[in-house]
Amino acid sequence: MATIYEVSKLAGVSLATVSRVINNNTPVREATRIKVLEAMDKLGYHPNSVAQSLASSRSNSIGIVVSELNGPFFGTLLSDIETAFRKAGKHVIIAAGHSDEKLEKESISFLQSRNCDALILHVEAVSDDYLTELADKDVPFVLLNRFVPSLYQRCITLNNQHGGYLATQHLLQLGHTNIGYISGPMWKHDAEQRYNGHLRALAEFAINSSQSVFYEGDYHEKGGADGMTQLLNTDPQITAVVCANDEMAAGAMTAARELGRSLPEQLSVVGFDNVNFSHYMCPKLTTVDYPIGGMGQMASRWVLKNVYQQKLGDIQNVFEPRLIQRDSAAAAK
């Protein structure tokens, strides 16, 4: 691999000048710039990004921690983040936190030791205190889907409460009054908030929430299936169920069908997230859209703006969910 030194020799200029045309940050006479560019070209020169990093104390890399790499959700997120940074010549290093406190911390320190210029964190298990302390260290970071009061400027969140509200409101408007709820693990903030939204909708329609059956699931297919089974056993009169995410909705729908319910005639189901396979399900899932891609782009913008000083538009900290009506929720009889 050719070095900047060889380029400078071939171009007959100093090493510093070559650096200048590379970084394009100091005036260089057009004639010499061309000489340098030609030399670089002739040698097939590519700057060594590692050396650049060491000299500039900038790695041009952004670390991302997500819960899981597989799953429909993070694919969309990563895709949009990668596109945004790639355009800016930065690269993305990924690590999985698996919703586990120890693994999340390990991921973060792993990324720190990699000298990332910034971190984008979708973490669930570490505490607010831990994050607040982390903010005092030197690595800048943004939080995705997590609200920490003291760090509010760097939180990009979804209005989960309103999402939960929308799902239940939709069923209520369809005339359902006996609505079950399958939540995510309640220690997760989003699960709690989505459920709160559900309760608010119920209250607004003057439905006594104790009438409503609740099951705490795991955000996975199995939890949805178990939840539906239990809900239907507890109260066979249920005509609709809200699931706190699409995966559970998938499991719930399968279970309901196995228990002899026809969908959506006898039982309506609403999901949450609008993952890419939600319209493959049948009936096609009515769900609440989680604009994860847009949120990833916003997180990227935060980094580009605050860490790399690019002049970009304002940061939108909270995103609004939106109901996607498909075929799994029908009017109550």
Place this chain on the structure above:
Amino acid sequence: MATIYEVSKLAGVSLATVSRVINNNTPVREATRIKVLEAMDKLGYHPNSVAQSLASSRSNSIGIVVSELNGPFFGTLLSDIETAFRKAGKHVIIAAGHSDEKLEKESISFLQSRNCDALILHVEAVSDDYLTELADKDVPFVLLNRFVPSLYQRCITLNNQHGGYLATQHLLQLGHTNIGYISGPMWKHDAEQRYNGHLRALAEFAINSSQSVFYEGDYHEKGGADGMTQLLNTDPQITAVVCANDEMAAGAMTAARELGRSLPEQLSVVGFDNVNFSHYMCPKLTTVDYPIGGMGQMASRWVLKNVYQQKLGDIQNVFEPRLIQRDSAAAAK
């Protein structure tokens, strides 16, 4: 951030000794090792990986090029690759090639400029010649789902031909004789091979392949839907359709239903890939399993073994697909 120099001062040893206990590659007296470790601890020292890379000309990073970051397929792949390397203290840099020659080349050179120690490539658009030339350069790489004769030791492939065979054989054994085929873009090797397997099965059962209707799709849902529509128009007698991937199967099934066919009673469908949502579909999709996770692990092993000299088991270059029987394929009347 503390440096190795500060550690050496605090521990009262030389800078080289500190480096030795970090890298743990040269004998160091236990007593001094402890002194050093304590000093590192007291200073909260973490080696600067950028400086390590520059000095050792090793970045401990592996570049990955996949077609898309979203989609069910690559999530599984990336997840397994990340896990494997993370365990080894390496990190993964990802880039999307979007099945486009220009973008794939850009991704590769981007990763090269990042001084990756090795590349794992799932590329479709670049030519064999390009890859052969790349092999003469200094970056080692493995190829996923791509066979280049001159590079056979570094190709991790699926026996796509056999997969196509399995899908069609299954339908044939169920008594179907009028089988349509919706392929992927035929310029992609896997699409071509899967189709060849289909033809082989047909031949084996003495079915004249001209009887069989063919549609060239795009590996996406839309292509599947269009394909099914056209197939059913061309030959309404078709009782079964093989789709070259699950996404197209999803589109095809929707289209078939819209055309009034009941599944699987009037029409059987078999997919390919066994992506994570294939069992959410209804009827649950009968498909051919593509062990992408295992192949990713194998690619990781190749890198760990050939680039980082870890002693590991043998490399398995070709993986076998396997039929997953679910509910979308039924016996012919």
Place this chain on the structure above:
DNA sequence: CTGTTAGCGCATTCAT
């Protein structure tokens, strides 16, 4: 087993 020394490839003052 440990210390000394010399770069790795580049960005960045400070001069000119």
Place this chain on the structure above:
DNA sequence: ATGAATGCGCTAACAG
């Protein structure tokens, strides 16, 4: 506008 000099933090001979 350009060149010379210095150092980023660490690894890797080479001595001892």
